[in-house]
Amino acid sequence: MSTLLKINQIQHCYGNHKTFDDLSFDLQKGEIGCLLGPSGCGKTTVLRCIAGFESLTAGQISLNGVAVSDSHFSLPPEQRRIGMVFQDYALFPHLTVAENIGFGLHRSPTQERKQRVIDMLKTIGLIEAADRYPHELSGGQQQRVALARALAPRPDLLLLDEPFSNLDITLRERLSQEVREILKNQQITAILVTHDQGEAFSVADMIGVMHQGKIMQWDTAYNLYHRPANRFVANFIGQGVFLPGKVLDLGMIEMELGVLSKDIYHHCESDQEICPIGSEVEILIRPDDIVYCPESSTQALITHKAFRGAEILYTLKLASGMTVLSLIPSHHDHAIGEKLGIRLEADHVVIFSKALLTYHSNSQFSAWSE
Numbered sequence: 001m002s003t004l005l006k007i008n009q010i011q012h013c014y015g016n017h018k019t020f021d022d023l024s025f026d027l028q029k030g031e032i033g034c035l036l037g038p039s040g041c042g043k044t045t046v047l048r049c050i051a052g053f054e055s056l057t058a059g060q061i062s063l064n065g066v067a068v069s070d071s072h073f074s075l076p077p078e079q080r081r082i083g084m085v086f087q088d089y090a091l092f093p094h095l096t097v098a099e100n101i102g103f104g105l106h107r108s109p110t111q112e113r114k115q116r117v118i119d120m121l122k123t124i125g126l127i128e129a130a131d132r133y134p135h136e137l138s139g140g141q142q143q144r145v146a147l148a149r150a151l152a153p154r155p156d157l158l159l160l161d162e163p164f165s166n167l168d169i170t171l172r173e174r175l176s177q178e179v180r181e182i183l184k185n186q187q188i189t190a191i192l193v194t195h196d197q198g199e200a201f202s203v204a205d206m207i208g209v210m211h212q213g214k215i216m217q218w219d220t221a222y223n224l225y226h227r228p229a230n231r232f233v234a235n236f237i238g239q240g241v242f243l244p245g246k247v248l249d250l251g252m253i254e255m256e257l258g259v260l261s262k263d264i265y266h267h268c269e270s271d272q273e274i275c276p277i278g279s280e281v282e283i284l285i286r287p288d289d290i291v292y293c294p295e296s297s298t299q300a301l302i303t304h305k306a307f308r309g310a311e312i313l314y315t316l317k318l319a320s321g322m323t324v325l326s327l328i329p330s331h332h333d334h335a336i337g338e339k340l341g342i343r344l345e346a347d348h349v350v351i352f353s354k355a356l357l358t359y360h361s362n363s364q365f366s367a368w369s370e
């Protein structure tokens, strides 16, 4: 694979305010990247810098090995071979679906343009809607047309700015999978910007979790969830709690749910210090790390339950008063106020030294919030 996009230590300012600084990542040809983060962290501005709508105050952006932006120079957007899809579809209301898709192909010979429009209509499954106008389409159909219009001129890079956020949840999930399939089939390199991690997980190969203008971790969805590089990522991605533990011996940590041995825990990557024997740590426990076990000596009180179809997410109070979450098959349907036998069943967990703790101990978190 070769590098298509190189973002090297870029900085951007709105007036005196730094939107982001020292931000770097690479995207390989055919790869789908995602910038994921809470509102206002700078995702859209990064995308606008890549598209050429905003200038850099430091660093460099290269496409196919050629610099397109630095602090002195910015190649005009129309010369970058970049396609864009926006949240609000931005279709031309007075043009038909076919005319919208063919809009960026005005320099191609007529026959070639017609064929490309037909191919794109087939790709998005809307061949029968060629002569309809945008207002005659559903939101999902309009967004498919917007995607086809952006892809028709065969851009080197596609930028997708919150493309599914105007759609309802079911359609959002379906369309995000469809879009991934289309991009992968056509080997399109793309960057998605979103604050919805479900969307990021279902579309992207690599995800950069952003916070206050910094990328906190650029990694696969699996690693973000199972090997968060710091507490922000641990809090932002997925659900879970931090439980207190104590280092008993080298490679052995004691906590309320049992003793963890070295082969199932690792230090958070940014948490460099080695925890000495006797020191206190925080252990990240995900809902899937705690399983139902009626015969267990650990009995926890159900304080809340959320039905999720195949599973129920139980909120459980331990004897110490600490709270944990547990995702249990929904045929184990128990009432709030009952006690549930549970056991820790984790392949690995992440530990954080307590000295560096910045979040409340045992604070329950959900990354779906903004």
Ligand SMILES: Nc1ncnc2c1ncn2[C@@H]1O[C@H](COP(=O)(O)OP(=O)(O)OP(=O)(O)O)[C@@H](O)[C@H]1O
Binding pocket: 014, 019, 037, 038, 039, 040, 041, 042, 043, 044, 045, 046, 195
């Ligand atoms: N034109 C502008 N002038 C001044 N400040 C701006 C401008 N556009 C954005 N900002 C500020 O820059 C910061 C980053 O904005 P940006 O839109 O990139 O964030 P975002 O992560 O995409 O947010 P959202 O998810 O809400 O779209 C925010 O603090 C925002 O208020």
